[in-house]
Amino acid sequence: MANPSTPLVRLSGLTKKFGAVTAVRNLNFQIHQGDFVAIFGPNGAGKTTLLKMVAGLTSPTSGQVIFGGDRAAAARAETGYVSHQTLLYNELTGRENLLFYARLYGLEGTPDLVDSMLARVGLADARHMMVRGFSRGMKQRLTLARALLHEPRLLLLDEPYTGLDQHGSRLLTRLLGTLREERRTVLMITHNLAEGLELSTRLMILHRGRLAHQARQEELTRSQLENLYFEIVER
Amino acid sequence: MNNLKLIWWLALKDLKIEYRSRQAFLTTLFFAVLILIIFNFAFDPGSNATREASPGILWVALLFPGIIQLNRSFQSEVEEGTLQGIVLSPVDRGVFFLGKFMANWLFLVAIDLLILAAFIVFFNFALSGGLLWVLFLMILVGIGFTAVGTVFAAMVSNIRIREVLLPILLFPIIVPIILAAVNGTREVLIHNDFSTLYRWMQLLIAFDVIFLAAGFVVFDYVVGE
Numbered sequence: 357m358a359n360p361s362t363p364l365v366r367l368s369g370l371t372k373k374f375g376a377v378t379a380v381r382n383l384n385f386q387i388h389q390g391d392f393v394a395i396f397g398p399n400g401a402g403k404t405t406l407l408k409m410v411a412g413l414t415s416p417t418s419g420q421v422i423f424g425g426d427r428a429a430a431a432r433a434e435t436g437y438v439s440h441q442t443l444l445y446n447e448l449t450g451r452e453n454l455l456f457y458a459r460l461y462g463l464e465g466t467p468d469l470v471d472s473m474l475a476r477v478g479l480a481d482a483r484h485m486m487v488r489g490f491s492r493g494m495k496q497r498l499t500l501a502r503a504l505l506h507e508p509r510l511l512l513l514d515e516p517y518t519g520l521d522q523h524g525s526r527l528l529t530r531l532l533g534t535l536r537e538e539r540r541t542v543l544m545i546t547h548n549l550a551e552g553l554e555l556s557t558r559l560m561i562l563h564r565g566r567l568a569h570q571a572r573q574e575e576l577t578r579s580q581l582e583n584l585y586f587e588i589v590e591r
Numbered sequence: 592m593n594n595l596k597l598i599w600w601l602a603l604k605d606l607k608i609e610y611r612s613r614q615a616f617l618t619t620l621f622f623a624v625l626i627l628i629i630f631n632f633a634f635d636p637g638s639n640a641t642r643e644a645s646p647g648i649l650w651v652a653l654l655f656p657g658i659i660q661l662n663r664s665f666q667s668e669v670e671e672g673t674l675q676g677i678v679l680s681p682v683d684r685g686v687f688f689l690g691k692f693m694a695n696w697l698f699l700v701a702i703d704l705l706i707l708a709a710f711i712v713f714f715n716f717a718l719s720g721g722l723l724w725v726l727f728l729m730i731l732v733g734i735g736f737t738a739v740g741t742v743f744a745a746m747v748s749n750i751r752i753r754e755v756l757l758p759i760l761l762f763p764i765i766v767p768i769i770l771a772a773v774n775g776t777r778e779v780l781i782h783n784d785f786s787t788l789y790r791w792m793q794l795l796i797a798f799d800v801i802f803l804a805a806g807f808v809v810f811d812y813v814v815g816e
Contacts, residue, residue: 411679433681441672447608459600460680462593486611502676 364389364510364541365410369419372405372565379405381565382419387510390539394552397562398589403545404440406562407514410543411437424509433461436503436511440518442495443502446488450479450498453487454505461506469505477501477531493524500531511535513544517551529555553581563588594686601677601690602697605664609698615663616702622656623706631713641714646776649710650769653703653729654736658758660698661740664691665748674748678814688741688810692803696737703729721779724788728775731795735768738802745813771795 363386370383380402387393397403408414410421412432423434437443444453454470463469474483477497487495496516503511516532517525525548532555535542546552553559553573559581561569568588576584609615630648634641668674677687707725711718743760747753762769775791778784 413675413679432679435679437675437679439672439675441675443672443676445604445608445673446671447611448604452607456600456604457676457680459597460677460682462681 363387364391364424365543366422367410367419368422370406370409370416370421371418372402372409372414373417379565380409380416383565383567385560385567385570387541387543389509389541391558392536392540392542392556393544393558393560394556395543395545395560395562396547396549396552396585397545400564401562402565403562404514407437407439407512407543407545410510411435411512413437433506434509436506436508438499438503438511438513438516440514442487442499444487444495444498447486449484449486450474450490450494451483453498454502457502458505463506473501473505478527491524492519493521493527496520496524496528497531500528504535509541511540511542513542513546515545515547517546517548525551549581549585550578553578561585561588563591594683597682597686598690598693601682601687602693605691605694606697608667609694615660615698619656619659619702620705622659623652623702624709626652626655627706627709627713636714642781643777645710645714645716646773646780648714649707649725649776650732650772652706652710654732654765654769655758656702656706657699657736657740658761660695660702661737661744661761662754662757664695664741665744666753669748674814684811684814685807687814688745688806691745692737692741692806695741696733699733699737700730703733716780721783724779724785725776728772728791728795731792731799732768732772734799735795735802736765738799738806739764742802742806742809742813745810768795768798771798 365387367383367385370380371378372380383406395403395406405414409416412421412435445456448456451470451474454473455466458466458470471480471483474480477500479494479497479501482490482494487498490498496519500516516528520528529551532542532544536555536557544552544556553576556573559571559573559576560567561584569584627648634644665674668677678684707722707729710716711722716722740757740761743757747756747760750756771791771794775788778788778791
């Protein structure tokens with residue numbers, strides 16, 4: 357049983373430069389088990405770069421990400437990642453996609469696990485359908501299933517609401533709400549202030565690569581968050 | 592054992608996708624047959640000069656179209672971000688390389704069999720024991736070509752001019768196996784002389800072992816970031 361006071365992820369002096377451009381500047385914060393952290397920020401604030409560094413996809417220019425005592429790159433099996441892209445094969449069925457990823461993670465009882473995960477995200481009936489025939493919402497739910505398949509200790513979500521219609525957004529919010537109830541540890545980037553506020557336990561605003569503000573969810577109402585957000589990004 | 596299964600699953604996934612889309616298979620085959628048809632019309636298939644040059648024509652038709660499949664094998668992974676999905680998983684990147692290599696190699700061998708059949712028809716070769724040795728050469732050349740090609744295809748997969756860059760990077764490196772393939776084929780198919788074949792075979796086996804091992808080791812850096 358993990359000590360609740362021990363952070364699951366610790367970012368220490370995290371900085372990323374692309375040539376002369378500094379995308380992320382000296383970020384220091386911790387994420388504890390059960391935290392659902394929503395990160396807001398305008399385009400170019402460094403949110404995706406931050407998430408990629410936490411996932412181990414990009415190495416920081418300086419500073420480090422400590423994942424439960426290990427470097428993030430060594431903890432790939434402990435992380436689930438939902439990016440702008442689906443990371444799904446269009447020419448495979450939903451079930452085949454999950455079976456493939458389950459095997460990459462060396463999961464036991466793979467077919468049963470995959471079927472139960474498909475049922476959980478409401479895609480049991482579409483399991484033999486090619487992903488190329490899926491709607492954007494179905495793809496996003498399958499993407500979430502792929503990221504959750506190996507029961508990661510940390511789930512990273514990069515703008516999961518992008519391209520979803522209202523029905524798709526509602527389904528996704530319901531799924532993410534379940535994750536929050538299960539006390540999963542989630543780091544979510546979103547432009548959607550209302551959804552982010554509803555789902556998260558902690559909020560952060562990133563601006564020009566810096567952590568401009570952070571608060572616990574109960575400290576802010578929706579209108580306060582909106583006022584604070586626009587005050588920061590319009591500075 | 593577990594890694595062998597992973598290699599097979601990685602390869603099986605690629606083969607299944609190709610079987611369903613048939614994009615690379617049809618374009619590669621069409622390109623190869625087109626090369627054979629052009630050479631067939633350009634030269635008199637019955638002349639001695641054409642027979643002497645035919646091993647070179649065969650290997651141009653076998654290897655040049657293979658570039659299409661090598662490019663496709665990573666292009667589709669990059670387009671949907673699935674390369675990121677594999678890189679994020681705990682699978683050893685050397686194992687990932689071997690899975691990709693295996694799929695590309697099986698694809699190449701399958702298509703090469705069809706190209707060889709077309710070559711026999713277009714250039715009037717009789718079925719003989721020498722063709723079995725050409726098959727053996729195809730397998731060995733395919734291993735080296737695919738091992739180097741898989742690494743370079745991964746390297747250029749994020750570059751816009753990858754279709755141009757891949758052959759420029761690949762062909763200078765595989766000059767030794769092209770020489771071995773053309774000379775070995777000429778010995779067994781035209782001169783019916785097997786005395787020097789083993790030297791070309793040795794060269795091919797050495798090349799295959801070196802570049803398979805190199806691909807396994809360097810792939811971590813190639814797909815790392």
